Amino acid sequence: MNGPWHRLLRPLLFRLDAEAAHEMTLAGLARVSRSRVSLDAIAQVLCADLSPWPVALAGIALRNPIVLAAGLDKDAVAIPAWHALGFGGCEIGTVTPRPQAGNARPRLFRLVDDGGLVNRMGFNSAGAAAVREHLVRGRAAVGDGSDFGVGVNVGKNKDTPLDRAADDYVAAIAVLRDGADWITVNVSSPNTPDLRRLQQPTAVAHLVAAAVAEASAGARRVPVLVKLAPDWEHPDELHATVEAALQGGAAGFVATNTTLQRPLSLRSSHALQAGGLSGAPLRELAFDVMRQVVASCQGRAAVVAAGGITEPADVRERLAAGAAAVQVYSALVFEGPGLPGRWVRDGAHGR
Ligand SMILES: Cc1cc2nc3c(=O)[nH]c(=O)nc-3n(C[C@H](O)[C@H](O)[C@H](O)COP(=O)(O)O)c2cc1C
Known part of the structure; x- marks a missing residue:
């Protein structure tokens, strides 16, 4: 692959600090998102020839299964751009009810030799009220009837005690549900202290029930997904969590x-930075956990695959293993904005 991205843009961006490059790219995409002419031009160049590859995710029709993962567009500033690049949908957030700054910088690192990233962002968020404005505007620009799904990933503020966490999730959902095709309850970020304790069966059943009640209180019943960690001591533990979330009413x-794990194979100097590891080094672990979740669900809920999906073959494998759709973050950093178009072209032809 030696297009302008690999020859020119990527080397330039990779000379910058990772978060500075991220901010610059996202600011560009936000600007594009406000210009109909730019959006049409991008869609024309990158995905005019894309065949539809329709899938359904918890009852939501998507034009293709390649979805932007949460964390890249936390504040929903570039929804029309994700659509123009060819994605089948995007998950915005994590959004916290109140605005918060997240952890101190630097907090995002490229592991170039490993095809991975380590981040400890800590839910930097503009807060639910501001994100709602962006969400409404972004959705209006995309328009209805395009089979482009927008998920909203929600979390708790850092200073909310764990025993009040459900209040935060409910508060964020109340503000954002009208703009969401699905809500994702994030109980698996490693960068908010103790957040993963919300995956314990009793806690997750209570939290999901509260989230489902709030997500169903608007004009539509918005399905609630639960985002899981890849780090489990024992498969029984994961199974119990999935079962409890289903009892609470999770749709997927x-x-x-x-992951908090650090495979011995890592070569990059940033490998031991604190935070969550994503990208190629996460591939096998995330796939294994996804398979276990599919097995536990027994067809009762949708499973979206995320983690280490770095090439079209990964997409095919995860769909074949029972995923309804896939989400991508790290590969986009390494492969650039042509990724969704290339992958959809490959996937739609490979069927
Ligand atoms: C910089 C960064 C920030 C992230 N922020 C969030 C987040 O706010 N909420 C969330 O649920 N996942 C977040 N994630 C996790 C991704 O959504 C995804 O689950 C993970 O990176 C694995 O996918 P990948 O290997 O394709 O990157 C973040 C990932 C990265 C790299």
Whole structure:
């Protein structure tokens, strides 16, 4: 692959600090998102020839199964751009009810030799009220009837005690549900202290029931997915969590978030930075957990695959293993904005 992205843009961006490059790229995409002419031009160049590859995710029709993962567009500033690039949908967030700054910088690192990232962002969020404005505007620009799904991933503020966490999720859902095709309850970020304790069966059943009640209180019943970690001591533990979330009314799962593990194979100097590891080094672990979640669900809920999906073959494998759709973050950083178009072209022809 030696297009302008690999020859020119990527080397330039990779000379910058990872978060600075991220901010610059996202600002560009936000600007594009406000210009109909730019959006049409991008869609014309990158995905005019894309065949539809329709899938359904918890009852939501998507034009293709390649979805932007949460964390890249936390504040929903570039929804029309994700659509123009060819994605089948995007998951915005994690959104916290109140605005918060997240952890101190630097907090995002490229592991170039490993095809991975480590981040400890800590839910930097503009807060639910501001994100709602962006969400409404972004959705209006995309328009209805395009089979482009927008999920909203929600979390708790750092200073909310764990025993009040459900209040935060409910508060965020109340503000954002009208703009969401699905809600994802994030209980698996490793960068908010103790957040993963919300995956314990009793806690997750209570939290999901509260989230489902709130997500069903608007004009439509919005399905609630639960985002799971890839780090489990024992398969029984994961199974119990999935079962409890289903009891609470979960319509699906996103498997997985980033890992706290550090495979011995890592070569990059940033490998031991604190935070969650994503990208190629997460591939096998996330796939294994996804398979276990599919097995536990026994067809009762949708499973969205995330984690280490770095090439079209990964997409095919995860769909064949029972995923309804896939989500991608790290590969986009390495492969650039042509990724969704290339992968859809490959996938639609490979069927
Ligand atoms: C910089 C960064 C920030 C992230 N922020 C979030 C987040 O706010 N909420 C969330 O649920 N997942 C977040 N994630 C996790 C991704 O959504 C995804 O689950 C994970 O990176 C694995 O996919 P990948 O290997 O394709 O990157 C983040 C990932 C990265 C790299």
